[in-house]
Amino acid sequence: MRTGDFLAYRTVPLGVALAATACVSVFAGSAAAQTTTRCAASAWRVTGGTADEHRLICEGVDQTSTLLESCGITRSEPMDMVVVPSLVDFCGSEAHAVFDSRDKTIRIAPLDVCASQKTDKDLFQFVSPDAAYRSVAAHEAAHAILDANGMRPEQWVANEYVAAVSQFSSIPPQERERLILSVARPGTVSDSRINAMYYALAPLRFAANSWLHYSELPDHCAFLNDLVSGEYAFAEPPL
Numbered sequence: 001m002r003t004g005d006f007l008a009y010r011t012v013p014l015g016v017a018l019a020a021t022a023c024v025s026v027f028a029g030s031a032a033a034q035t036t037t038r039c040a041a042s043a044w045r046v047t048g049g050t051a052d053e054h055r056l057i058c059e060g061v062d063q064t065s066t067l068l069e070s071c072g073i074t075r076s077e078p079m080d081m082v083v084v085p086s087l088v089d090f091c092g093s094e095a096h097a098v099f100d101s102r103d104k105t106i107r108i109a110p111l112d113v114c115a116s117q118k119t120d121k122d123l124f125q126f127v128s129p130d131a132a133y134r135s136v137a138a139h140e141a142a143h144a145i146l147d148a149n150g151m152r153p154e155q156w157v158a159n160e161y162v163a164a165v166s167q168f169s170s171i172p173p174q175e176r177e178r179l180i181l182s183v184a185r186p187g188t189v190s191d192s193r194i195n196a197m198y199y200a201l202a203p204l205r206f207a208a209n210s211w212l213h214y215s216e217l218p219d220h221c222a223f224l225n226d227l228v229s230g231e232y233a234f235a236e237p238p239l
Protein backbone atom coordinates (compact mmCIF):
# COMPACT_ATOMS: atom_id res chain seq x y z
CA MET A 1 0.00 0.00 0.00
CA ARG A 2 1.41 3.36 -0.97
CA THR A 3 2.17 5.78 1.79
CA GLY A 4 3.77 9.04 0.84
CA ASP A 5 7.33 8.69 -0.29
CA PHE A 6 7.85 5.19 0.87
CA LEU A 7 6.21 1.87 0.70
CA ALA A 8 4.77 0.13 3.66
CA TYR A 9 2.72 -3.00 3.69
CA ARG A 10 0.64 -4.05 6.59
CA THR A 11 -1.10 -7.14 7.70
CA VAL A 12 -4.54 -5.88 8.36
CA PRO A 13 -6.57 -7.75 10.89
CA LEU A 14 -5.93 -10.92 9.01
CA GLY A 15 -3.57 -13.15 9.92
CA VAL A 16 -1.60 -18.36 9.80
CA ALA A 17 0.75 -21.40 9.24
CA LEU A 18 1.69 -24.92 9.49
CA ALA A 19 5.35 -24.99 9.19
CA ALA A 20 7.84 -26.98 10.89
CA THR A 21 10.97 -24.99 10.44
CA ALA A 22 12.95 -24.52 13.57
CA CYS A 23 14.74 -21.43 14.75
CA VAL A 24 18.22 -21.22 16.06
CA SER A 25 18.90 -18.95 18.98
CA VAL A 26 22.00 -16.90 18.37
CA PHE A 27 22.09 -15.65 21.91
CA ALA A 28 20.79 -17.71 24.73
CA GLY A 29 17.82 -16.45 26.64
CA SER A 30 14.26 -17.41 27.16
CA ALA A 31 11.75 -14.69 26.88
CA ALA A 32 12.85 -11.22 26.93
CA ALA A 33 13.68 -8.54 24.63
CA GLN A 34 17.38 -8.70 24.16
CA THR A 35 17.39 -12.07 22.51
CA THR A 36 18.06 -12.33 18.80
CA THR A 37 16.88 -15.33 16.88
CA ARG A 38 18.12 -16.24 13.46
CA CYS A 39 15.54 -18.18 11.51
CA ALA A 40 16.74 -21.54 10.31
CA ALA A 41 15.87 -21.49 6.62
CA SER A 42 15.88 -17.81 5.77
CA ALA A 43 18.50 -16.59 8.27
CA TRP A 44 16.30 -13.57 8.95
CA ARG A 45 16.75 -12.01 12.39
CA VAL A 46 14.06 -11.51 15.01
CA THR A 47 14.48 -9.26 18.02
CA GLY A 48 12.18 -8.09 20.81
CA GLY A 49 9.34 -10.22 22.08
CA THR A 50 9.40 -13.69 23.53
CA ALA A 51 10.95 -16.96 22.50
CA ASP A 52 7.54 -18.25 21.43
CA GLU A 53 6.96 -15.22 19.26
CA HIS A 54 10.37 -15.67 17.67
CA ARG A 55 9.57 -19.30 16.91
CA LEU A 56 6.24 -18.47 15.28
CA ILE A 57 7.65 -15.55 13.30
CA CYS A 58 10.53 -17.67 12.03
CA GLU A 59 8.15 -20.42 11.00
CA GLY A 60 6.06 -17.95 9.03
CA VAL A 61 9.03 -16.23 7.44
CA ASP A 62 10.71 -19.51 6.55
CA GLN A 63 7.53 -20.87 4.98
CA THR A 64 7.17 -17.84 2.74
CA SER A 65 10.83 -17.82 1.91
CA THR A 66 10.65 -21.50 0.93
CA LEU A 67 7.44 -21.08 -1.06
CA LEU A 68 8.70 -18.15 -3.11
CA GLU A 69 12.18 -19.56 -3.48
CA SER A 70 10.69 -22.71 -5.00
CA CYS A 71 9.52 -20.42 -7.80
CA GLY A 72 12.85 -18.65 -8.13
CA ILE A 73 11.72 -15.56 -6.23
CA THR A 74 14.50 -15.10 -3.74
CA ARG A 75 16.06 -12.65 -1.38
CA SER A 76 19.76 -12.89 -0.82
CA GLU A 77 20.19 -10.71 2.27
CA PRO A 78 18.62 -11.59 5.64
CA MET A 79 15.94 -9.20 6.88
CA ASP A 80 15.18 -7.81 10.32
CA MET A 81 11.93 -8.38 12.15
CA VAL A 82 11.18 -6.61 15.39
CA VAL A 83 8.48 -7.39 17.91
CA VAL A 84 7.27 -4.00 19.14
CA PRO A 85 5.21 -3.41 22.29
CA SER A 86 1.89 -2.53 20.67
CA LEU A 87 -0.01 -2.50 17.40
CA VAL A 88 2.02 -0.90 14.63
CA ASP A 89 1.13 2.53 13.33
CA PHE A 90 0.22 2.49 9.70
CA CYS A 91 -0.47 5.96 8.37
CA GLY A 92 -2.58 6.85 11.36
CA SER A 93 -4.29 3.49 11.70
CA GLU A 94 -3.14 0.40 13.52
CA ALA A 95 -1.99 -2.88 12.08
CA HIS A 96 -0.75 -6.19 13.44
CA ALA A 97 2.41 -5.86 11.38
CA VAL A 98 4.00 -3.57 8.82
CA PHE A 99 6.87 -3.96 6.40
CA ASP A 100 8.65 -0.64 5.92
CA SER A 101 10.67 -0.46 2.75
CA ARG A 102 12.71 2.48 4.05
CA ASP A 103 14.65 0.51 6.61
CA LYS A 104 13.73 -2.93 5.23
CA THR A 105 12.32 -3.94 8.58
CA ILE A 106 9.15 -5.74 9.55
CA ARG A 107 7.57 -4.63 12.80
CA ILE A 108 5.04 -6.88 14.42
CA ALA A 109 2.94 -6.52 17.55
CA PRO A 110 3.15 -9.11 20.34
CA LEU A 111 0.98 -12.20 20.02
CA ASP A 112 -1.24 -11.33 22.97
CA VAL A 113 -1.84 -7.86 21.58
CA CYS A 114 -2.80 -9.22 18.16
CA ALA A 115 -5.08 -11.82 19.71
CA SER A 116 -6.77 -9.47 22.14
CA GLN A 117 -7.23 -6.50 19.85
CA LYS A 118 -9.09 -8.33 17.17
CA THR A 119 -11.99 -6.90 15.33
CA ASP A 120 -14.82 -8.18 13.20
CA LYS A 121 -13.58 -10.21 10.26
CA ASP A 122 -10.22 -10.49 11.92
CA LEU A 123 -8.11 -13.54 11.20
CA PHE A 124 -7.61 -14.09 14.92
CA GLN A 125 -11.34 -14.60 15.15
CA PHE A 126 -11.27 -17.62 12.88
CA VAL A 127 -8.02 -19.50 13.46
CA SER A 128 -5.88 -20.35 16.45
CA PRO A 129 -3.69 -17.55 17.82
CA ASP A 130 -0.44 -19.35 16.99
CA ALA A 131 -1.48 -20.06 13.43
CA ALA A 132 -2.76 -16.55 12.94
CA TYR A 133 0.41 -14.98 14.32
CA ARG A 134 2.62 -17.22 12.19
CA SER A 135 0.65 -16.20 9.12
CA VAL A 136 1.05 -12.51 9.87
CA ALA A 137 4.80 -13.03 9.67
CA ALA A 138 4.38 -15.05 6.47
CA HIS A 139 2.36 -12.23 4.93
CA GLU A 140 4.86 -9.50 5.72
CA ALA A 141 7.78 -11.66 4.67
CA ALA A 142 6.24 -11.88 1.21
CA HIS A 143 6.09 -8.08 1.00
CA ALA A 144 9.73 -7.83 1.97
CA ILE A 145 10.82 -10.41 -0.60
CA LEU A 146 8.74 -8.79 -3.33
CA ASP A 147 10.25 -5.42 -2.48
CA ALA A 148 13.69 -6.94 -2.86
CA ASN A 149 12.61 -8.25 -6.24
CA GLY A 150 11.77 -4.77 -7.45
CA MET A 151 7.97 -4.80 -7.46
CA ARG A 152 6.78 -1.28 -8.16
CA PRO A 153 4.23 0.74 -6.14
CA GLU A 154 1.61 0.42 -8.85
CA GLN A 155 1.80 -3.35 -8.53
CA TRP A 156 0.42 -3.26 -5.00
CA VAL A 157 -2.67 -5.37 -5.73
CA ALA A 158 -0.42 -8.11 -7.10
CA ASN A 159 1.81 -7.60 -4.08
CA GLU A 160 -1.12 -8.13 -1.71
CA TYR A 161 -2.18 -11.18 -3.72
CA VAL A 162 1.22 -12.85 -3.26
CA ALA A 163 1.26 -11.89 0.42
CA ALA A 164 -2.21 -13.38 0.88
CA VAL A 165 -1.20 -16.58 -0.91
CA SER A 166 1.88 -16.87 1.28
CA GLN A 167 -0.20 -16.23 4.36
CA PHE A 168 -2.90 -18.76 3.55
CA SER A 169 -0.30 -21.28 2.47
CA SER A 170 1.10 -21.14 5.98
CA ILE A 171 -2.22 -22.00 7.62
CA PRO A 172 -2.83 -25.65 8.48
CA PRO A 173 -5.28 -27.02 5.88
CA GLN A 174 -8.13 -27.72 8.28
CA GLU A 175 -8.00 -24.27 9.79
CA ARG A 176 -7.62 -22.71 6.37
CA GLU A 177 -10.73 -24.46 5.13
CA ARG A 178 -12.71 -23.28 8.11
CA LEU A 179 -11.46 -19.76 7.60
CA ILE A 180 -12.42 -19.73 3.92
CA LEU A 181 -15.90 -20.98 4.72
CA SER A 182 -16.23 -18.16 7.24
CA VAL A 183 -15.21 -15.28 5.03
CA ALA A 184 -15.62 -16.27 1.39
CA ARG A 185 -17.37 -18.68 -0.89
CA PRO A 186 -15.33 -21.72 -1.87
CA GLY A 187 -15.05 -22.33 -5.59
CA THR A 188 -13.55 -20.79 -8.66
CA VAL A 189 -12.50 -17.16 -8.32
CA SER A 190 -12.06 -15.17 -11.50
CA ASP A 191 -9.28 -12.63 -12.00
CA SER A 192 -11.83 -9.85 -11.95
CA ARG A 193 -12.44 -10.39 -8.24
CA ILE A 194 -8.82 -9.69 -7.38
CA ASN A 195 -8.71 -5.92 -7.36
CA ALA A 196 -8.22 -2.83 -5.24
CA MET A 197 -11.89 -2.34 -4.54
CA TYR A 198 -12.33 -5.81 -3.07
CA TYR A 199 -9.20 -5.34 -1.01
CA ALA A 200 -10.47 -2.08 0.40
CA LEU A 201 -13.92 -3.40 1.20
CA ALA A 202 -13.01 -6.75 2.71
CA PRO A 203 -9.31 -7.52 2.99
CA LEU A 204 -9.77 -10.91 4.58
CA ARG A 205 -12.15 -11.99 1.83
CA PHE A 206 -9.69 -10.61 -0.72
CA ALA A 207 -7.02 -12.81 0.85
CA ALA A 208 -9.26 -15.89 0.82
CA ASN A 209 -10.21 -15.25 -2.80
CA SER A 210 -6.55 -14.82 -3.71
CA TRP A 211 -5.82 -18.22 -2.20
CA LEU A 212 -8.77 -19.84 -4.01
CA HIS A 213 -7.66 -18.27 -7.29
CA TYR A 214 -4.07 -19.40 -6.76
CA SER A 215 -5.19 -22.93 -5.85
CA GLU A 216 -6.67 -23.48 -9.29
CA LEU A 217 -3.75 -22.18 -11.32
CA PRO A 218 -2.23 -24.72 -13.68
CA ASP A 219 1.26 -23.32 -13.12
CA HIS A 220 1.71 -21.50 -9.81
CA CYS A 221 5.29 -20.47 -10.35
CA ALA A 222 4.72 -19.09 -13.82
CA PHE A 223 1.89 -16.94 -12.55
CA LEU A 224 3.81 -15.64 -9.53
CA ASN A 225 6.77 -14.75 -11.72
CA ASP A 226 4.51 -12.96 -14.20
CA LEU A 227 3.08 -10.93 -11.33
CA VAL A 228 6.50 -9.99 -10.01
CA SER A 229 7.84 -9.01 -13.43
CA GLY A 230 4.69 -7.07 -14.28
CA GLU A 231 4.04 -9.31 -17.25
CA TYR A 232 0.60 -9.90 -15.79
CA ALA A 233 -1.48 -7.36 -13.89
CA PHE A 234 -4.93 -7.68 -12.39
CA ALA A 235 -7.38 -5.37 -14.11
CA GLU A 236 -8.76 -2.47 -12.13
CA PRO A 237 -12.54 -2.06 -12.09
CA PRO A 238 -13.97 1.17 -13.54
CA LEU A 239 -14.63 3.83 -10.89
Ligand SMILES: [Zn+2]
Binding pocket: 009, 010, 011, 012, 139, 143, 160, 163
Ligand atom coordinates in the same frame (compact mmCIF):
# COMPACT_ATOMS: atom_id res chain seq x y z
ZN1 LIG B 1 -0.19 -6.87 2.91
